[in-house]
Amino acid sequence: MLCVAAMACTVSARADTLKQQVDGWRTAHEQDILTPFDTLIRFHSVAAEPQGIAAAAGWLQDALKTRGFQTELLAVPGAPPVVFGSLPTPGATRTVVFYAHYDGQPVTPSQWATPPFDPVMRSGPLGSGEHVVDWKTATPPYDPEWRLYGRSAGDDKVSALVFLQAFDALKALGRRPSVNIKVVWEGEEEAGSPHLQEILRKNADKLSADLWLIGDAPVHQSRRPLLYVGARGITGFDATIYGPIKPVHDGHYGNWVPNPAALAAELVAEMRAPDGRVLIPGFMDEVRAQTSAERKAIAALPPVAGELKQEFQIAQPETTDRLIEAIMRPALNVRGLRAGKVGTAATNAIPVDAELSIDFRLVPDQTPEHVRAQVEAFLRAKGWTIVDRTPDEATRLAHPRIIKIDWEAGYAAFRSDMSSPTARAVMAAAQSASDMPLAISPMLGGSVPLYIFDEIFHAPIIGLPVANHDDNQHAANENIRLQNVWDGIDVYAAMMAELSW
């Protein structure tokens, strides 16, 4: 690496060494690294299995305790605990919190090639001619293209795993952390973090820090290491649109009895243009303009369209914008639509109702409350009557367009300052941990509740992903590529031992 700026030289001269040292340690310990990872994935830490959540939390707490951390399970009634750990570094003036989450998306085991909580190593992505590998009996170093399959492998247990392994590497290498270290590992991120704010607020003193590093989401699609300084927020709703009280012969009554499937389709088309633009009046009013630093960062991101079109087998995206430009905008996603019957089950009838599931990905300065108000005002302007339960006969007879809406709470988007000294220090340390150029993104398309940390702590927040982008997170056959684990250990080691500002 060439040194072109004083700070970068200072950092990279030391960190190149650190990366090499960590890589050396890792190469000698690949099996030891994967063993606890295998254990961690085996916990059924999904919302439907509270005992799996509790077991994972206990294991993680023990892992910190063993390493000398002061630990605690931060809890409020009815919520999975936050695993908290703290380890001061004598003489350090900065404190960094490492956030990750140990819960995973729900699973539908029938969709998985192998059971979601029995980790299986494969020589590559499913469908690529890969084969199952018995890594426990294979001799390291392992092929870095191997992938470990299991729910939460990439989203997001790998972030906790590389934290622990990076810590061990530094200890083994005799390298002292450069910062005070805190850990916040959440247990209900995949459920929308409904209690995180309350837990953080109750423990605000304990959690004070100069920087939050958010270990979640995948690295850039180009495989470059990624830092992100913002993330889209989220809200959404499930709606039911009502037609006749019973299925009605669509010959005798088609053109006369309102068709809820057609109404649902019209509603979607009124809210969303074919290129994804949201047509709800006022929806874009709160979208914050981009800074010149953000525009520069966006321009510097490598192209990904070609690879992604191939991966998703699509001829073209729905917009002419680049992916990063598209996710700088809010999105209206139709997650699901159901009305009547299709295929051989279809009957010539006007269906009794239509169900519609939509989520909104928000960008600064949109909030769920604003979006909800805008959507409901839009619906009322279009003649809809909004109800919160199945309408009775009197309601049906009184109102021509009835929609039942069930909103998710969700949370706002957040984007922090890319140009702060803290952000620059994180970028320099991350760059020192990789031979590839960094990808620095003003926004992550997926949602991470960054705004909660900002609202309570007002400290810089930077996203530090580990997983491969094609890890099937939120789907069946989630997996983590070994090279991403190794890179994650490098960058986490740099964040503990190289950060200074």
Added chain:
Amino acid sequence: MLCVAAMACTVSARADTLKQQVDGWRTAHEQDILTPFDTLIRFHSVAAEPQGIAAAAGWLQDALKTRGFQTELLAVPGAPPVVFGSLPTPGATRTVVFYAHYDGQPVTPSQWATPPFDPVMRSGPLGSGEHVVDWKTATPPYDPEWRLYGRSAGDDKVSALVFLQAFDALKALGRRPSVNIKVVWEGEEEAGSPHLQEILRKNADKLSADLWLIGDAPVHQSRRPLLYVGARGITGFDATIYGPIKPVHDGHYGNWVPNPAALAAELVAEMRAPDGRVLIPGFMDEVRAQTSAERKAIAALPPVAGELKQEFQIAQPETTDRLIEAIMRPALNVRGLRAGKVGTAATNAIPVDAELSIDFRLVPDQTPEHVRAQVEAFLRAKGWTIVDRTPDEATRLAHPRIIKIDWEAGYAAFRSDMSSPTARAVMAAAQSASDMPLAISPMLGGSVPLYIFDEIFHAPIIGLPVANHDDNQHAANENIRLQNVWDGIDVYAAMMAELSW
């Protein structure tokens, strides 16, 4: 009844007597009438059960044979047979064919209050405080508001049943038919009559007649007896719209990867206006203008909106037109829509596909071929690539909007001359069989393949319905109201013994 015109007096003076006589016979035989109806409904004569179709056809053939008809099963390979019967009347100069169908719509037994092929009598419509009645042990005469529940009860086994019972009544009363009688009972009407044309054409000589009476569809919503001289045609398709090859995280890729649920919704909204108008260019070009006789008949039909809004629990129809005006127009019905998941099963993902099921109700002079061509031209103009099988990777990568379409054959609409001597004779005979004024409709909203009969036989075609309009045909809990059975026997007896022109 007052006699105001010579012909009406001639007919009604005799027919009033016939109606009274038939009513008298029926009152004495109500249990005997329902017993074979119960047997007939028990046959699983639906497309999915060919052996049920065959059994019903055999039973019907025997019923005709027993009554002295020459019978035959008219068949072509792969199709349910048409039950044909013929009984000449010495001295008669006119021949009338009575058409009905003995197959029923598919069933979803879980949606039924009682199994669809185990007929159950109830004291009224479901949900009206009704109770189950054991009609086999009850003493007739039965309450005419009782309803017999079972698949095909109203659509359309009742038409065959009342034919047989009217024939028995005439015989018991010593009344000779006034016409030569032929019977055509079809076995795949609910599948769109794909082989009817072929069967009729092959047997055209046998089937020659001066009048086709089509025993299908419900009477007028006002409960008046209905004659119809036309019926909408039908075609339709099931379509699959393709998104990414696997479910894609809608945070990271929402706004960029095309969403097939949104595409399906847009497509529906582009094809169909909120008031039901079809927006496909050229779609209305072939719609025939109304004659003044038709306009008069439409104006004379009693209003039904109030009762129907109550029955369907809708505040208002989707159009400001009267029902009869709405069904004089073609319709685009969305039978079903499915994409992704809704409710608690929803995940934050862009679905891999969307399925859409649509039928078109056609009016003269539209044909399925024209509609198909118009729809496909419209789709191509909107950038869609139409395929007939699941696209492979190369196809997906080459075309941005891919839709797989599976068309149903369907058939054209038909409207015959309301002013012909034959039509007038049928109207007079029908009026003689009822104490209520007739409702005469230029069009039936539902589809009956009248055009096939016209194309082959060029004889007048008139629809003669029996079932109550609220018989849940094409839905769960199909039923027939006993008064409609009794009225059906009256009008069928009049058509056999009173017709002359």
